[in-house]
Amino acid sequence: MATRIPKIPTKSSLLSISLESADNVLDFPIKGEPEKPGVSEVLTERNQFSAASKEQLEMEFDQMKPFSDHRFKLYTGKRLEDMVDSIRNYGILQPLILWHRREEYILLSGYNRRNAGILAGLKKAPVVIKENLSHEEAVLIMAETNLRQRSFSDLSESERAFCLKQHYDALKSQGKRTDLLNELDELLNSDDNAGASTVSESVTRSQNGETPENEASTVSKTVTRFRTDEKLGEKYGLNRDKVAKYVRIAGLIPPLLERFDQGEITFLAAYDLSFIENTAYQEILEEYLQGGYRLDTTKAALFHSYAKEGNLTEKTIAEILSGQKSEILEIAKHKTFRLKPTVISRYFTPVQSKKEIEETIEKALELYFSKDEMKEQTVVKSN
Secondary structure, X not given: OOEEOOOOOOOOHHHHHHHHHHOOOOOOOOOOOOOOOOHHHXXXXXXXXXXXXXXXXXXXXXXXXXXXXXXXXXXXXXXXXXXXXXXXXXXXXXXXXXXXXXXXXXXEEOHHHHHHHHHOOOOEEEEEEEEXXXXXXXXHHHHHHHHHHOOHHHOOHHHHHHHXXXXXXXXXXXXXXXXXXXXXXXXXXXXXXXXXXXXXXXHHHHHOOOOOOOOOOOOOHHHHHHHHHHHHHHHHOOXXXXXXXXXXXXXXXXXXXXXXXXXXXXXXXXXXXXXXXXXXXXXXXXXXXXXXXXXXXXXXXXXXXHHHOOXXXXXXXXXXXXXXXXXXXXXXXXXXXXXXXXXXXXXXXXXXXXXXXHHHHHHHHHHHHHHHHHHHHHHHHHX
């Protein structure tokens, strides 16, 4: 995987210092292949930064293509205004990362810098060009750079799910992506995030056996998955179960994830819906929601149950959302729980009906899990 590295000309001593650690980043030899026609029109050679420096590259904003899998929302409000002011004063200090695929240059990292640069009146920006990436590596670069440049608590729910999924996959592929992640660490390292732990550090520690329990090479996939969840949980202040749920939620289609971000779908409901692995069924569900049907945690639990057992159909989706299926009774068909008489008598009177008892238990469970979610969100924000 070859990389072309721009040397950003100094605008001030501040710029020189901020880019000092990036001078040798991604420093790999480029295979001797001729430059494709038209590239010289897109990329502009710049002055040499040092005697041993390499080609200086800039690219026009309108030559950059958006990445189809980009999942992150652009800055707005004061955060965007501050970035625009900074770029007007100092320029774009950190290069944008592009993926050279076929005849296109696809933007992986730097969407906010590009947007703010355009608003500041710039036409182009310094760039780092990545060659010979797989699609999987391109997605990982996008996720890692966004997470390093923001804090986890700043991300929306769907962005958290996406980042955790990519980091989860990276940790499972130990050794395969360490070099790529280390390159990104070097490029993104600055005083602002020097103390931040990165996923590549987690990968390296795991390779060296530096885990709570030294992982044997013969460990089962189940135990490996458990420890991967645990590592990510420790990193982001989440418990292992929460990480596992986020990873599953990342598989929802974008419209459902947007509802998750807007609070229309709760965390537990989003997790239950993630078991609808057939995207066509997710799209059908979204169509019903657009038509005014409402989704609550009980209906989402029914979707979970039917999907997991392979019994979900378009008809079932309509019946669940319309309320034609009795939520409590349908769940009881699949799994029955019994409460001891002493527990019932402790909280309920003999004259209360079965339905009233069930409704009270359901409300108590919803309250319990909502408090658990609020507690974990507080932990995330404190980190």
